[in-house]
Amino acid sequence: HNPLEIFTARQAPDAQFLFGTDDKGRDVLSRMMYGARYSLVIGLGATGFALICGSIIGALAAVSRKWVSEVIMRVLDVVMSFPGIALAATFVVVFGTNLPSLIFAIGFLYIPQIARIVRANVMSEYNQDYVRAVVVSGARAPWILMKHVVRNCIAPVLVFTIVLVADAIVFEASLAFISAGI
Numbered sequence: 001h002n003p004l005e006i007f008t009a010r011q012a013p014d015a016q017f018l019f020g021t022d023d024k025g026r027d028v029l030s031r032m033m034y035g036a037r038y039s040l041v042i043g044l045g046a047t048g049f050a051l052i053c054g055s056i057i058g059a060l061a062a063v064s065r066k067w068v069s070e071v072i073m074r075v076l077d078v079v080m081s082f083p084g085i086a087l088a089a090t091f092v093v094v095f096g097t098n099l100p101s102l103i104f105a106i107g108f109l110y111i112p113q114i115a116r117i118v119r120a121n122v123m124s125e126y127n128q129d130y131v132r133a134v135v136v137s138g139a140r141a142p143w144i145l146m147k148h149v150v151r152n153c154i155a156p157v158l159v160f161t162i163v164l165v166a167d168a169i170v171f172e173a174s175l176a177f178i179s180a181g182i
Helices: 028-063 066-081 084-095 099-126 129-136 141-177
Strands: none
Touching (some): 028 099, 066 099, 084 099, 084 141, 099 129
């Protein structure tokens, strides 16, 4: 149904109106789906952006030399030390209140969290016997990561990112509340 189309007011949920109608006779499900369009795009986009960047940074930190790993993690700690809503609002003010800038602003805030999760999981997998055997056989780090480590790290990272989608939607609503969103 068209979210603005008027039907009988206050109908109970049935086969035609799964969530019923509101006091003006508008279909509640249609209005909810229409209103959720931008929120879902921003939530999924920000989480996808953070997942890609955070996975690369976290995997790089896990397989690098100790000092490189420490530098990467301290930079991520600095990003995490700023209040999220203030940093995101600053990004939105600088880059504008359009869809890509909101996705970037929210995704940027989630990169350190995902990078930490990825780093911890990759380091844990590198301590497994089968990965040590591949390392001893002379395989290079990128091949070990792609062939052996990534497939065992996907599950915990994806569980965390699914929760971040909901968090990104709430964060976007918070930005909209302070007039920094769409």
